[in-house]
């Protein structure tokens with residue numbers, strides 16, 4: 001197993017309320033030249049969590065940090081005009097908290113981050129530090 005020291009949260013940068021699937025993201029990422037979907041877990045609007053790339057495999061989601069991280073993505077992140085917005089549904093919020101807790105048990109040394117801590121991006125459009133690091 002790879003050494004995991006970071007859990008990095010993303011949004012799909014899609015508009016509020018619009019449903020997309022692992023298959024959609026897989027298609028987008030392949031179009032960008034990735035082998036397959038770059039995230040390890042995807043949280044749908046209804047709070048269901050779906051597997052992307054296997055956790056044992058290097059992700060493709062955060063330049064410079066893929067080797068030792070797990071990437072998770074919630075569907076959303078943009079308002080209806082395409083501007084960054086925390087669009088998480090209550091169910092997505094609960095699911096994210098559960099997913100992150102589970103990963104922290106599995107990888108006790110891992111710290112939780114937003115993509116925007118490592119890149120000049122809005123992603124994941126909420127303050128991960130405030131919610132997941134005290």
Ligand SMILES: [Zn+2]
Nearest residue numbers: 010011115123
């Ligand atoms: Zn991101």
